[in-house]
Amino acid sequence: MQIKAAVLYEANTPLVVEDVELDDPKEGEVLVRLASAGVCHSDYHVMKGEWKPPLPIVLGHEAAGVVEKVGPGVSMSKPGDHVILNFRPNCGWCRYCSVGRPVLCNGAATDRWVMFDGTSRLHKGTQDLYHFARTASFGEYVVVPQSGAVPVRDDMPLDKACLIGCSVMTGVGSVVNTAKVEPGSSVVVIGCGGVGLNVIQGAALAGAGRIIAVDVLENKLAYAREFGATDIIDASHGDTVGRIIDMTDGGVDYAFEAIGNHNTILQAYNSTCLGGTTTVVGMAAEDDELTISSLSLPRTEKVIMGSWYGSARPWVDLPRMVDLYMNGKLEVDALVSRTYPLDEINTAYDALARGEVARSILVYD
Numbered sequence: 001m002q003i004k005a006a007v008l009y010e011a012n013t014p015l016v017v018e019d020v021e022l023d024d025p026k027e028g029e030v031l032v033r034l035a036s037a038g039v040c041h042s043d044y045h046v047m048k049g050e051w052k053p054p055l056p057i058v059l060g061h062e063a064a065g066v067v068e069k070v071g072p073g074v075s076m077s078k079p080g081d082h083v084i085l086n087f088r089p090n091c092g093w094c095r096y097c098s099v100g101r102p103v104l105c106n107g108a109a110t111d112r113w114v115m116f117d118g119t120s121r122l123h124k125g126t127q128d129l130y131h132f133a134r135t136a137s138f139g140e141y142v143v144v145p146q147s148g149a150v151p152v153r154d155d156m157p158l159d160k161a162c163l164i165g166c167s168v169m170t171g172v173g174s175v176v177n178t179a180k181v182e183p184g185s186s187v188v189v190i191g192c193g194g195v196g197l198n199v200i201q202g203a204a205l206a207g208a209g210r211i212i213a214v215d216v217l218e219n220k221l222a223y224a225r226e227f228g229a230t231d232i233i234d235a236s237h238g239d240t241v242g243r244i245i246d247m248t249d250g251g252v253d254y255a256f257e258a259i260g261n262h263n264t265i266l267q268a269y270n271s272t273c274l275g276g277t278t279t280v281v282g283m284a285a286e287d288d289e290l291t292i293s294s295l296s297l298p299r300t301e302k303v304i305m306g307s308w309y310g311s312a313r314p315w316v317d318l319p320r321m322v323d324l325y326m327n328g329k330l331e332v333d334a335l336v337s338r339t340y341p342l343d344e345i346n347t348a349y350d351a352l353a354r355g356e357v358a359r360s361i362l363v364y365d
């Protein structure tokens, strides 16, 4: 079928919104008509050439829609199901799936830019297009592996559901699944974009006593308060780490870095108390490297760890996040600063680059 999609042909050039060909779903795959897709920073890394998947590619990995058609052998969803896309579709049987860490699945031994069988369903003329994160949600329809489309309750508004598929899961999951923040503990969150705000509300949900939000932009710090920060630090001036240590009598129990840069990861690490835990949630450029004092590890017993997609078990966690939202315990609506049609996707990324928005979403007709 012909669909409209935004294609990246070359880094640092605008996305081209055009008609492309999408094949029918093959064995174990589903076709989803998208309702909404989030404008996330991860895709921007590719647009800027900081991440280098093969091109041309259809980006986008945060989306929700309705299953339109299923391929042979599909048992996990059926036409008409409302689904949130899971950008780490997993095989179900490898060692990582078996121990309950599907985000780390390596059973599907093909690149993340094609379907499990190694081929693409997207084409422009005779040229194959790649699927970013096996999702490619900057198009009206997607074909994804069935483990990449998680059915959720029908009363979840589909225009908001997309954000649960990346920023909410990544942020809240990093707190409750990865770091396992304890009630009453102190938390600092460095970076208050779409993911950072969800780390903040995850920390509030987990019962953290003090939640310190750090950013350089005033509008983001205002959002941070709305999402549950008890204190804010404008990092555009002064000694951020020193202020955090003063405020918490020696450092926080848990630091979260939601930017993806070695400088801010080091700030997070230096902001923790003895034995404190730093969780790196932000996605850095491929060539960014971190240096920390080797001796500090044994002498402080600090822990530093990564969290990818909030250590999600998507088939359990995405419906859980939906329930939390529907019960009024999770804020999603306030994350949506602006909505755009697919045609205006480049404008949406310009706004992201300028730090104007918590999150923009694309709404499909």
Ligand SMILES: [Zn+2]
Binding pocket: 040, 041, 042, 061, 062, 166, 167
């Ligand atoms: Zn994302």
Ligand SMILES: [Zn+2]
Binding pocket: 090, 091, 092, 093, 094, 095, 096, 097, 098, 102, 105, 106, 107, 108
């Ligand atoms: Zn697996």
